[in-house]
Amino acid sequence: MSLSSDPRQLLLFDIDGVIRDVAGSYRRALQATVEHYSGWRPSPAQIDALKGEGRWNNDWDASLELLKRHGSPLPERQALIDRFSDFYFGGDPGASPESWSGYIGDEPLLVNASLFETIHTLGWTWGFVSGAEPPSARYVLEQRLRLKAPPLIAMGDAPDKPDPTGLLQLSEALLTSSEATTVAYLGDTVADVQTVIRARAEQPGRTWISLAVAPPHLHPHPAERRAYEQRLKDAGADHILISTMAVTEWLQSSAQP
Numbered sequence: 001m002s003l004s005s006d007p008r009q010l011l012l013f014d015i016d017g018v019i020r021d022v023a024g025s026y027r028r029a030l031q032a033t034v035e036h037y038s039g040w041r042p043s044p045a046q047i048d049a050l051k052g053e054g055r056w057n058n059d060w061d062a063s064l065e066l067l068k069r070h071g072s073p074l075p076e077r078q079a080l081i082d083r084f085s086d087f088y089f090g091g092d093p094g095a096s097p098e099s100w101s102g103y104i105g106d107e108p109l110l111v112n113a114s115l116f117e118t119i120h121t122l123g124w125t126w127g128f129v130s131g132a133e134p135p136s137a138r139y140v141l142e143q144r145l146r147l148k149a150p151p152l153i154a155m156g157d158a159p160d161k162p163d164p165t166g167l168l169q170l171s172e173a174l175l176t177s178s179e180a181t182t183v184a185y186l187g188d189t190v191a192d193v194q195t196v197i198r199a200r201a202e203q204p205g206r207t208w209i210s211l212a213v214a215p216p217h218l219h220p221h222p223a224e225r226r227a228y229e230q231r232l233k234d235a236g237a238d239h240i241l242i243s244t245m246a247v248t249e250w251l252q253s254s255a256q257p
Contacts, residue, residue: 007125008177010184011247012170015130017188018244019216020140024106026059026132027217029087033063036083038072044217045224047089052231054190055132057161093135097143104136110216110244113145122251125174127151129158129166129185129195161187162194164202171199171206184209186247193235212237213244 014023029070035041047062056062060081067074075083085093090102097104119126128150130137141147151174158166167185175181184205185196196210213231214230218225229240241247 003024007175008179008181009124010171010175010182011119011126011251012167012183012185013126013128013130013244014185014187014189014192015128015132015137015140018186018213019109019111019128019145021089021108021110021216023215025088025103028103028106029084030059030066033080033084034066037075037080037216038067040070040072042066042070048218048224048228051189052228053189054194056160057189057191058155059131060214061160088136093133097135097139104139107140108216109140109144111145113147115245115248116145116147118248119251120248122255124251127153127170127174129153129161129170131155131160141199161191162198164195164199167195167199168203168231171203177208180205180207182207182209184211186211186241186244188211188213188215190231190235193237194201195233197236198221209239210237211239211241211247211250213241 013019016026023044027044030047031041046066050056050062050066056065063080063084064074064077064183086102088102088104089100091100116126128137130153132154134154134156137152141150141152151170153166154172158169171183174179175183178184185192187193193212196208200208214225214228218228232240240249241250
């Protein structure tokens with residue numbers, strides 16, 4: 001995966017909103033779950049506002065928080081998780097993806113496999129740190145993008161972001177160099193930005209870079225997109241990209257003397 005046995009540059013990705021568009025799947029499942037329990041369907045703007053607080057990266061917890069703020073009775077967490085899973089997977093998450101009939105089938109990809117070949121060619125190692133459920137994350141990476149054994153931290157492998165544990169763990173696993181190393185993380189939420197900032201505080205010996213991109217459902221709405229990108233900047237993002245695929249342009253420019 002790396003150009004040497006002692007890699008010093010690592011690019012990590014979030015998955016939802018970065019590798020795939022989840023507006024019609026995870027976000028739709030969140031909306032449907034809240035509506036199931038309350039009769040009220042939160043708007044995309046209301047979900048963006050909640051996630052903009054930097055605390056609600058987990059969509060199950062976000063669903064419960066929206067229900068709470070709406071004044072609706074709260075279901076048991078496991079019951080809500082099961083209902084969410086019914087909407088999202090439409091079948092047993094542990095079963096073959098061919099058996100799934102839920103919203104997961106409505107996820108446009110935001111990248112292609114050649115992106116990772118280009119990243120490799122530019123001298124960077126890559127991996128993924130995501131809050132997505134492991135079956136969902138592996139499905140998009142291994143089956144849809146055909147990546148072989150992609151380095152992955154998913155839900156349950158580490159505490160939820162903005163806790164930096166997952167970012168730190170995967171960085172330690174992939175960067176063996178004793179020399180100065182750089183880790184860039186590309187995400188689409190305030191929690192992703194905060195994760196990098198906390199990693200920087202815990203491990204100042206590395207260079208930590210927060211890359212951010214607005215989620216795709218905002219791209220057709222310039223004013224809303226600009227406002228969202230400003231929130232990412234205000235949270236501490238170092239660079240705002242126009243798209244995930246544009247990360248190669250950033251890598252090339254960052255290599256210039």
